[in-house]
Amino acid sequence: xxxxxxxxxxxxxxxxxxxxxxxxxxxxxxxxxxxxxxxxxxxxxxxxxxxxxxxxxxxxxxxxxxxxxxxxxxxxxxxxxxxxxxxxxxxxxxxxxxxxxxxxxxxxxxxxxxxxxxxxxxxxxxxxxxxxxxxxxxxxxxxxxxxxxxxxxxxxxxxxxxxxxxxxxxxxxxxxxxxxxxxxxxxxxxxxxxxx
Amino acid sequence: xxxxxxxxxxxxxxxxxxxxxxxxxxxxxxxxxxxxxxxxxxxxxxxxxxxxxxxxxxxxxxxxxxxxxxxxxxxxxxxxxxxxxxxxxxxxxxxxxxxxxxxxxxxxxxxxxxxxxxxxxxxxxxxxxxxxxxxxxxxxxxxxxxxxxxxxxxxxxxxxxxxxxxxxxxxxxxxxxxxxxxxxxxxxxxxxxxxx
Numbered sequence: 570x571x572x573x574x575x576x577x578x579x580x581x582x583x584x585x586x587x588x589x590x591x592x593x594x595x596x597x598x599x600x601x602x603x604x605x606x607x608x609x610x611x612x613x614x615x616x617x618x619x620x621x622x623x624x625x626x627x628x629x630x631x632x633x634x635x636x637x638x639x640x641x642x643x644x645x646x647x648x649x650x651x652x653x654x655x656x657x658x659x660x661x662x663x664x665x666x667x668x669x670x671x672x673x674x675x676x677x678x679x680x681x682x683x684x685x686x687x688x689x690x691x692x693x694x695x696x697x698x699x700x701x702x703x704x705x706x707x708x709x710x711x712x713x714x715x716x717x718x719x720x721x722x723x724x725x726x727x728x729x730x731x732x733x734x735x736x737x738x739x740x741x742x743x744x745x746x747x748x749x750x751x752x753x754x755x756x757x758x759x760x761x762x763x764x765x
Numbered sequence: 766x767x768x769x770x771x772x773x774x775x776x777x778x779x780x781x782x783x784x785x786x787x788x789x790x791x792x793x794x795x796x797x798x799x800x801x802x803x804x805x806x807x808x809x810x811x812x813x814x815x816x817x818x819x820x821x822x823x824x825x826x827x828x829x830x831x832x833x834x835x836x837x838x839x840x841x842x843x844x845x846x847x848x849x850x851x852x853x854x855x856x857x858x859x860x861x862x863x864x865x866x867x868x869x870x871x872x873x874x875x876x877x878x879x880x881x882x883x884x885x886x887x888x889x890x891x892x893x894x895x896x897x898x899x900x901x902x903x904x905x906x907x908x909x910x911x912x913x914x915x916x917x918x919x920x921x922x923x924x925x926x927x928x929x930x931x932x933x934x935x936x937x938x939x940x941x942x943x944x945x946x947x948x949x950x951x952x953x954x955x956x957x958x959x960x961x
Binding site: 572573574576577579580581583584585587588595596597599602603605606608609610612613614616617618620621629632633636637678682714715718748749752 | 768769770772773775776777779780781783784791792793795798799801802804805806808809810812813814816817825828829832833874878910911914944945948
């Protein structure tokens with residue numbers, strides 16, 4: 570296999586992310602969002618909200634992370650953040666399955682390149698560097714706005730309260746992009762108030 | 766309106782790109798690809814095939830271009846490259862409508878940021894700088910591989926011959942990434958030979 574053989578094998582595998590559906594609907598609630606188009610949204614969020622990133626964050630690295638971050642779902646599927654009372658996401662067995670998926674999928678690439686992308690994915694998952702923390706906060710905020718835009722989405726399906734949203738998600742958005750969470754909270758709080 | 770108000774207005778508008786469908790099906794031919802997930806694929810192509818770019822190309826600028834390049838389709842729709850015998854794409858009236866769409870959509874952003882994104886989109890469209898030429902070649906190659914992966918796709922719908930593919934698309938891929946077109950041509954030529 571040449572390097573191009575390996576790279577195109579990886580790219581053909583990556584196409585399957587378009588068949589992984591998420592709990593959040595798209596803007597007009599006509600269908601569930603898939604993880605491929607979700608990854609595009611996040612990269613565009615990073616580009617658009619770059620000035621919200623703390624000093625020292627590389628937006629181009631954040632974009633690269635976000636382009637890759639969900640590829641493991643080709644094997645594992647998307648685990649909705651509000652499922653099982655908010656406990657399924659981050660469960661031990663799922664983290665293990667995702668790590669194995671990352672080894673398999675990035676392992677399709679030439680060794681040097683696969684190792685680089687795997688390291689970027691691991692950095693995102695570990696959520697410790699400034700780049701990863703900002704990337705994670707965008708991954709949390711886009712579904713909130715999409716639920717709001719589409720009329721409730723997975724908040725209705727999982728019967729989510731504003732307190733749960735703030736605990737499960739708001740705190741994580743605020744960690745990477747505090748002004749963004751302030752803006753979003755002010756917009757979505759009314760939706761929950763009107764429902765209760 | 767604050768800058769965040771403008772940025773989130775733009776991001777909510779951009780979500781609509783997920784409802785613009787293309788002539789190419791997704792990998793398993795189960796449905797048409799949409800322009801949002803297509804943009805994600807292209808950004809991942811750029812990241813994965815970075816070593817195919819000529820010296821001096823900035824892959825991060827190419828990725829930014831590709832994230833934005835199809836937003837005008839929210840107003841204009843996707844114009845399939847093989848439609849009307851290959852003449853519809855690039856027709857005067859469509860180029861005009863796309864330019865107006867770019868003004869409207871990037872105009873939702875704060876002035877400085879909108880102008881920057883508009884300039885990046887115009888650079889992509891003009892197809893003259895090394896970054897734009899490489900980005901365009903990726904925009905041409907991904908649908909070829911997706912048609913091949915899904916069993917023919919828009920080649921069947923538009924009754925495309927290998928000569929037409931080479932003229933309309935192969936030459937454009939070769940302009941930005943000659944080794945990529947060599948690799949792809951060798952893989953897809955058999956599909957056309959088997960059909961004729």
